[in-house]
Amino acid sequence: MNEIKVVVHPAADIYTNMAVDEALFRTVKKNTSVTLLRIYRNKNHSVTLGYFQSAECLDVEFLKKNSIEYVRRITGGRAVLHGDDLIFSIVGTIDSSIFHSSISRTTKNVAKVIKKAFANLGVDVDASVRTTIKKGDTIQNFHCFNSLTKNEILIGNKKIVGFALKKRAETFLLQGSIMLDLDRRLYSNIIKGSVGADISDTVTCLNDCAVEGVLADDLTDALLTAFAAEGMTPRSGDLSSDEWSLAEELRKKKYMDSTWNNNPKKYTEEGINV
Amino acid sequence: MEFPDGLKYSEEHLWVNKKDNTALLGITSFAAKELGEVVFVDLPQVGDLIDQNESFGTLESSKTISELFAPLSGKVIELNSDLEDDPSIISEYPYDDGWLVKIELTDNDELESLLSSDTYQAFIEEDDELEEDDDDDDDDDYE
Structure with missing residues (x-):
């Protein structure tokens, strides 16, 4: 039986949340760290862009008008609108029971746990068997929840959970978003030019599918029970002071930096102490 | 999966095709299979120096950003310009059309640290055997 360190954080701004995930990813070490599961939410509606996505597709005027902040992730994939979701990140190495050199195997492991968590809530789901993501940012392709990767979770062929990953040598960060509402x-x-786009065929949320309303705490409990059922005993923990310090640096010097968020090729990481 | 005899391999799953004082670099068919179809790639510029075992680029496949670690040190003298239009050729033809960069070597001794085709194959099979042990209860629910 393996342990999984569980950190449940109160809702925070998107800059802090992305910085904490990256700090955990940067400090994980092969053979020495247990796998870590972090569960959190965003205080406000916000958008995260995939690492390679262009920010130019965002309707910045609309975002400003609705007080929606946006930030670039270090993981791949497409844009996610946060605020009504429960977000989780898993950080670990290839030695863990989750991560594998095959991306498909990794997402399959995660999908298995999430499927169990949904079953704990009385919701039946499927896992996608195909990948639809292609290069380029189009209206159809810009949203994470409009593009599928194998093993992402569907209800009635509509996506409800999205994954994105970062892999460096044998260490991994997986970020996931589960749509509560x-x-x-x-x-x-x-996204520019998408006003009124019909999304009813591509995305759904838990509270449209569950018999009774599901709160973030219910989903958190269901996830922890599912990890335990998969042989990973949850153990509560928190970040070390060094991890918090690094997260604070990353928040200020990276995630709040418009160069990183808008033009990452020009961004340099000078001054961030790992 | 094939691992051509004339190439050298790194444990980070890149191949090296050395010719005189230059080398072509690319990802192995094993890496291509494990990562899935590449949709974006970010490589250094011509003239940049890359260091052995340091990250020199990134690629995206299956919503995953993977860093590329240089098997050798050198100066980038050519990029595979075809990748700008269609990075998926990295996945389809990892040993020929899907090459990544050409470098001028700065330390020929580093070649000693690379693996032959046979040793690389044994290296990845060792990992696979460990995985098979872990997979006894794998019911392929999601395939």
Whole structure:
């Protein structure tokens, strides 16, 4: 039986949340660290862009008008609208029971746990068997929840959980978003030229599918029970002071830096102490 | 999966094709299979120096950003310009059309640290055997 260190954080701004995930990823060491599961939410609606995505597709005026901040992730994939979701990150090495050199195997392991968590809530789901993501940012391709990777979680062929990963040698960060609720007006308007786009065929949320309302705490409990059922005993913990310090540096010098968020090729990491 | 005899390999799953004082670099068919279809690639510029075992680029496949670690040190003298239009050729033809960069070597001794085709194959098979042990209860629910 393996242990998984569990950190449940109160809702924070998107800059802090991305910085904490990256700090944990940078400090994980092969053979010495247990796998870590972090569960958190964003205080406000916000958008995260995939590492390679262009920020130019965002409707910045709409975002400003609706007080929606945006930030670039270090993981791949497409844009996610946060605020009505529960977010989780898993950090670990290839030695763990989650991560594998095959990306498909890794996401399959995670999908298995999430499927169990949903079953704990009385919700049946499927896992996608195909990948639809292609190069380029189009209206159809810009949202994470409009593009599928194998093993992502579907209900009635609509996506409800998205994954994105970062891999460096044998260490991994997986970031996942589970839609509890969905503000369809915001979702449909964050990308230029997509006003009023119909998303009813591509994305759903837990509270549209569960018999009874599901709160973030219910989903958190269901996830922890599912990890335990998969042989990973949850053990509560928190970040070390060094990890918090690094997260604070990353927040100020990277995630709040418009160069990183808008033009990452020009961004340099000078002054961040690992 | 094939691992051509004339190439050298790194444990980070890149191949090296040395010719005189230059070398072509690319990812192995094993890496291509494990990562899935590449949709974006970010490589250094011509003239940049890369250091052995240091990250020199990134690629995205299956919503995953993977760093590329240089098997050798050198100066980048050519990039595979075809990748700008279609990075998926890295996945389809990892040993020929999908090459990444050409470098001018700065330390020929580093070649000693690379693996032959046979040794690389044994290296990845060792990992696979460990995985098979872990996979006894794998029911392939999601395939």
